[in-house]
Amino acid sequence: MSQQPPNWASEARWKKIAIWVTAGSFVLLIFLTFDTLSKTSVGGERVRAYSVINQEIDYRFNAQKNRFMPVIGKEAPLFGKVVTETEAEQLVTLGKKTVQSKNCMNCHTLLGNGAYYAPDLTKAWLDPNWIDAANRENLMLAFLKDPVGNARANASGRKMPNLGITDEEAHGIVAFLKWMSAIDTNGFPNNFKTLNAKEQP
Amino acid sequence: MSAILSNVSGKVTSLFAFTENPHLNGGQKLASKYFTVAMVLFLAQLLFGLLAAIQFIWPDFLFGWLDFSVNRMIHTNAMVVWLLYGFLGSVYWFLEEESGSEIVGLKLGVIGFYVLTIAVTLVVLVYLLIQTGPGKDASIWFINEGREYIEAPRWADIGIVVVILVFFYNVAATFAKGRWSGVSGVLTLDLIALAGLYTAGMFYLTNITADQYWWWWVIHLWVEATWEVLVGCIMAWSLMHLLGARRKIVQTWLYIEVALMFGSGILGLGHHYFWIGTPDYWFSIGGFFSALEPIPLVAMVVHSVYDAGVHKFKATNHPAMAWIIAHTFGNFIGAGVWGFMQTLPQINLYTHGTQWSASHGHIAFFGAYATINIAFFYMAVQKWRGNVWMSGDLPGNGWKWKWSIGLLNFGVLGMTVALLIAGYEQAFIERAMQGSTWDAYFAAQSHPWFREAMVWRTVFGLVTIGGLGLLIWDLMTIGKDESRPALALTHED
Numbered sequence: 001m002s003q004q005p006p007n008w009a010s011e012a013r014w015k016k017i018a019i020w021v022t023a024g025s026f027v028l029l030i031f032l033t034f035d036t037l038s039k040t041s042v043g044g045e046r047v048r049a050y051s052v053i054n055q056e057i058d059y060r061f062n063a064q065k066n067r068f069m070p071v072i073g074k075e076a077p078l079f080g081k082v083v084t085e086t087e088a089e090q091l092v093t094l095g096k097k098t099v100q101s102k103n104c105m106n107c108h109t110l111l112g113n114g115a116y117y118a119p120d121l122t123k124a125w126l127d128p129n130w131i132d133a134a135n136r137e138n139l140m141l142a143f144l145k146d147p148v149g150n151a152r153a154n155a156s157g158r159k160m161p162n163l164g165i166t167d168e169e170a171h172g173i174v175a176f177l178k179w180m181s182a183i184d185t186n187g188f189p190n191n192f193k194t195l196n197a198k199e200q201p
Numbered sequence: 202m203s204a205i206l207s208n209v210s211g212k213v214t215s216l217f218a219f220t221e222n223p224h225l226n227g228g229q230k231l232a233s234k235y236f237t238v239a240m241v242l243f244l245a246q247l248l249f250g251l252l253a254a255i256q257f258i259w260p261d262f263l264f265g266w267l268d269f270s271v272n273r274m275i276h277t278n279a280m281v282v283w284l285l286y287g288f289l290g291s292v293y294w295f296l297e298e299e300s301g302s303e304i305v306g307l308k309l310g311v312i313g314f315y316v317l318t319i320a321v322t323l324v325v326l327v328y329l330l331i332q333t334g335p336g337k338d339a340s341i342w343f344i345n346e347g348r349e350y351i352e353a354p355r356w357a358d359i360g361i362v363v364v365i366l367v368f369f370y371n372v373a374a375t376f377a378k379g380r381w382s383g384v385s386g387v388l389t390l391d392l393i394a395l396a397g398l399y400t401a402g403m404f405y406l407t408n409i410t411a412d413q414y415w416w417w418w419v420i421h422l423w424v425e426a427t428w429e430v431l432v433g434c435i436m437a438w439s440l441m442h443l444l445g446a447r448r449k450i451v452q453t454w455l456y457i458e459v460a461l462m463f464g465s466g467i468l469g470l471g472h473h474y475f476w477i478g479t480p481d482y483w484f485s486i487g488g489f490f491s492a493l494e495p496i497p498l499v500a501m502v503v504h505s506v507y508d509a510g511v512h513k514f515k516a517t518n519h520p521a522m523a524w525i526i527a528h529t530f531g532n533f534i535g536a537g538v539w540g541f542m543q544t545l546p547q548i549n550l551y552t553h554g555t556q557w558s559a560s561h562g563h564i565a566f567f568g569a570y571a572t573i574n575i576a577f578f579y580m581a582v583q584k585w586r587g588n589v590w591m592s593g594d595l596p597g598n599g600w601k602w603k604w605s606i607g608l609l610n611f612g613v614l615g616m617t618v619a620l621l622i623a624g625y626e627q628a629f630i631e632r633a634m635q636g637s638t639w640d641a642y643f644a645a646q647s648h649p650w651f652r653e654a655m656v657w658r659t660v661f662g663l664v665t666i667g668g669l670g671l672l673i674w675d676l677m678t679i680g681k682d683e684s685r686p687a688l689a690l691t692h693e694d
Contacts, residue, residue, distance in 0.1 A: 011383065011449055014456035018387075021460045025467035032486070033414075039480050040410045046478050047410050093407045098336025100347030100405075106270035111413060111477045112554035114349055117257070117269045119642040120554055129639045155647030158260040161268045169336045180409060186484070188476035189637030190550055 042089075048182040050088035053078045053175050057182045058196045059126050067187030078175055079137060088175070095176025098169040107160075110180070112188060117158065125174075125181040126194040133195055137174060144170040213315070224587045227307045228293040233585060234314050235290030236578055240673060242283035242321075243571070247666050250276040254662050257655040271332055274345075274352050275325065280566060281350055282321055287574030288428075289368055291435045292388065294581060296372060299438065302379025306371050313367040320360045324353050341405060348412075350420055351402045358403050365396045383452035387459055388434040395427040410478035417473040424566075425494065425536070426466035432532075432573050433458045433501070436525065439576060440505065443522050444512040445690035454504045461497035469494045475546045476553055484546045491544040495537030502529040517688045518583050518591040520602040520679070524576035527610060531568020539564050539617070551632040556654075557624030564617040567609075575609075575672065582676050583687065590685035602679065605671035612665030616658050623654035 007013065043049040048070075056073035077083070083091065099105070105114035108121050119127075130136040143150045145167065147160035165173070220233035253272040255262050263272075296304055304310060327344055334340030341347070342355045353361070369392050376385045402419035406412040437455045440446040471487025505525055509516070516522035539561040543552040552558070579602075583591045595602075627645045635641030645651060 005449075005453070009453065011453040011456065014453055014460065015383070018456040018459040018463070022463040022467070025463055029467055029470065036414065036474070036479050036483075037411060040408070040414070040478055042408050046480070047408060089407065094336055096407045096409065097338070097341065097405075101334045101336050101340035101345065103270045103274065103333055103345050103347050103352070105347055105349050106274045106352075107268075109554040110409065113413060113477070114554070115270070115273050116554065116556055116559060117253075117273070119639045120637065123637075124639075127639050154643040156260065156643050158646070159264070161265050163333055164335075166335070172336060183410060183478040185476045185478055186481050188550055188553065189632065191633075191636035192638060193636050 046184045048072065048179065049085055050092045050179055051083065051085045052182045053088050053092070053178045054082050056196075057125065057178060059123055059181070059192055059194050060197065065187075068190060068192060069187070070182045070184055072182060078178055079171065088179075091172050091175040092179050094169065094172030095174070096172075098165065098173055099176060102163045102165065111183070111185060118160065120189070121177060121180070122183075122185060123181050123189065123192055123194070125178045126192070126196070128193060128195045128198045130195055133199065136195065140174050140177075141167070141170045144173055210315075222585050224584055226297045226303075228296045228304045228310075229581070229584065231304075231307065231310050231314060232290040232294035233581060234311075235286045235293065236581055238318055238321075239283040239286035239290065239574065240578070240676070242279045242286065244669060244673070245325075246276055246279035246283060247662070247669055249273075249279065251659070251662050251666065254655070254659040258652075258659060267329075268332075271328060275328055277350055278325075278328075278352060284428075284566070284570045284574060287570075287577065288431055288435070290581075291574070291577045292368075292372060294577065295438050295442075296375055299382060299385055300376045300379030302375055304371055305374040305378055306367070309367050310371050313364040316360065317364045320357050320364075324357050327354070328352075338405070348402065348416055351416070355403065358399070362396065362399060362403075365392075365399070369393070369396055382448070383455060384434050384437050387430065387455055391427050391430045391434065395423065395431065398422050398427065413477045414474070414479060417470060421470045421473055422467070424569075425469060426463060428570065429462050429466065429497070429532075429536075430459055432528070432570065433462070435573055435577065436501070436505065436528070439521070439525055439573075439580065440508050442580065443516045443518055443525070444508055446508045446512065450508070454500070458497050458500055458504075461493075461500060465490050465493035465496060472544050472546075472549070475549055488545050492541060494544075495533065495541050498529075498533040498537040502533050505529040515688065515690070516592060517690060518580055519593060519595070519599065520591065520606070520675075521576040521579040521583075523602075523606055524572050524579065527606065528568070528572035528576060531564065531572050531610075533568075535561070535564035535566070535568030535617075539621075551628040552624060555624045555627040555632070556620045556651075557628060560617050560620035560624050563613060563620060567613045578676055579679075582679060586680035586683065588687045589680045589683040590687055591680060591683075592688045595679070596682070599679075601671055601675035605668050605675055608664055608668030608671060610668075612661045612663075612668055615661030615664060619654045619657040619661060623651050623658075626650040626654070 040047050052072060054075060054077045056076035058071040058073060059068055060071050061067070062069040075082070099110070104110070104121070107115050107118040109116065110121050112120060112122065130139055144165050146162060148162050151159045217234045217237065220230045220237070222230065222233070225233065249272045252263065252267065253269055253276055256269045256272065293304070293310065331344055334344040344354055346352050346354055372392060373389050376389060398419055401415045433455055437451045440451055441448060468486055469491035471483040472491035474483035474487055506529070509522065509526065514522070543549050543557055543561065579591070583589060626648055630648060631637060631641045631645035635644060
């Protein structure tokens with residue numbers, strides 16, 4: 001065991017390789033981070049402006065890209081009122097902060113990340129379970145404020161607890177969910193039939 | 202007031218009086234404190250995991266009191282924190298021997314330990330008693346940040362960073378004062394990255410795509426990069442200590458592991474950027490590099506088994522050596538194989554955010570990290586008892602450690618398989634067949650295959666808890682009436 005190891009197995013050589021590989025990977029990651037953050041800033045094609053909540057949002061199969069993509073449609077203001085970008089940002093921010101403060105992510109997933117005890121919220125705004133688009137907002141507000149009282153039976157027996165969500169916070173959460181449903185998530189989830197698709201196939 | 206404070210602090214420090222042991226050096230006394238709290242948190246992790254598992258079967262259990270979200274958060278947070286306590290303790294344990302110097306700021310390190318432990322206690326009490334807050338910054342600062350795994354409120358984040366900086370100062374300054382080695386060089390650079398990455402999770406963003414982009418910097422670059430390298434350092438030191446492996450060989454392996462681990466793991470981060478709104482070039486980058494991530498883990502298995510074989514399994518501490526082997530296999534199977542199974546975007550489209558991930562999480566965290574901490578606990582207990590015999594021929598043929606390693610591994614593997622079955626079912630029925638709507642979700646959640654899997658998961662969870670009970674009993678009693686000294690190793694250099 002005392003002879004020198006061959007050159008390819010020498011400690012000094014692997015030390016150099018370790019340093020160069022690590023540094024190289026990290027530099028590439030920094031470069032990609034700048035590119036990704038510029039392509040995902042609010043108001044771009046991937047992550048829409050907050051005022052997208054003034055419009056109809058759908059999620060349909062795009063034959064050209066061969067995957068499901070958000071579709072931004074005609075004007076359809078949330079809660080019947082067209083808001084400015086600043087007002088929309090305030091509303092969505094309140095919603096996002098409420099979603100964090102109420103620890104939603106430890107039952108639900110958002111963009112597929114979180115816990116698996118309750119449904120994914122990525123396309124919650126578009127879910128056919130809200131029965132019809134005209135009543136959706138009110139159903140969502142009522143459910144968020146009193147999920148126990150407005151629970152609909154599901155076969156799993158699970159239900160959402162009352163989290164003391166105020167009327168204002170509920171409006172924020174709905175705005176946040178509508179805005180999030182317009183994010184281009186590269187086709188996740190696949191084959192999702194929206195409420196609109198049910199009404200207008 | 203000050204009288205009460207000194208009374209309370211006296212009572213708290215007396216809890217750890219047993220660590221003031223003449224067989225231990227300063228760093229090892231501090232490490233024993235970390236290990237003790239780690240075991241308490243390990244137990245908490247399993248108990249809150251059990252509550253959450255029961256809620257999958259009986260959703261009304263503790264509903265409105267201790268909801269699933271709270272139990273699950275404490276389950277995962279206790280795990281992250283006890284693993285970190287184990288790592289910090291392990292480094293403090295070997296710091297003086299590896300550097301040949303006394304720890305530079307030991308007093309500061311001890312204060313850091315108490316500050317961190319008090320902070321962790323407060324955070325858990327707030328999780329349990331206050332649980333949630335209004336949608337304001339104050340909630341994020343003082344109650345719950347609401348981002349998976351790093352839910353600790355912002356004040357605690359700052360406290361954690363301060364304590365980690367104290368720890369880093371102790372490590373770097375002690376090596377600088379004593380001597381540097383390959384292990385300590387890698388360790389010190391890795392700790393800079395580990396501490397720096399945590400700050401990527403310490404700011405609020407409304408843009409959830411950017412939020413999750415940075416959030417994965419903490420989660421992924423911790424568990425799939427810097428933590429792996431950290432346990433690589435701990436394993437390198439352990440193999441020298443347990444088997445008398447040659448430093449040159451161990452350190453060469455460590456550099457190979459760093460090259461492969463960071464070479465695959467840093468850009469492997471891309472496998473979390475498939476579906477969060479980020480550009481689709483991450484499909485190729487994330488898919489390719491994360492598919493390479495198992496390779497360093499294979500290297501670690503080869504390395505540990507080869508070293509053990511070369512030394513004819515003559516180890517100073519059999520339970521620790523067994524847990525090291527469990528670590529390398531668990532790391533390869535849990536992080537490597539289970540991760541690889543769903544890492545390509547073509548399958549991940551259907552498995553992302555299902556029980557498939559929970560299955561991977563259970564076996565990977567246990568296999569990669571819990572195991573090596575347990576190995577270190579055995580090494581610590583051996584020294585604490587006065588460096589007594591802990592190789593073969595233990596009283597009762599060492600049944601306690603053998604049964605506990607068996608039950609813990611069998612229990613976690615059983616949970617993993619049960620969750621994988623649930624994940625398959627969910628991926629097919631909810632995702633592939635029914636298109637991921639809420640109705641599809643609940644159809645999958647109430648399918649008999651899913652329900653049965655959840656029952657089996659709970660049964661195997663109980664087996665795991667049984668294994669932990671036995672482990673605690675063994676750690677408290679092993680080597681107690683032992684008079685033989687530890688096996689003497691013939692070091693090759």
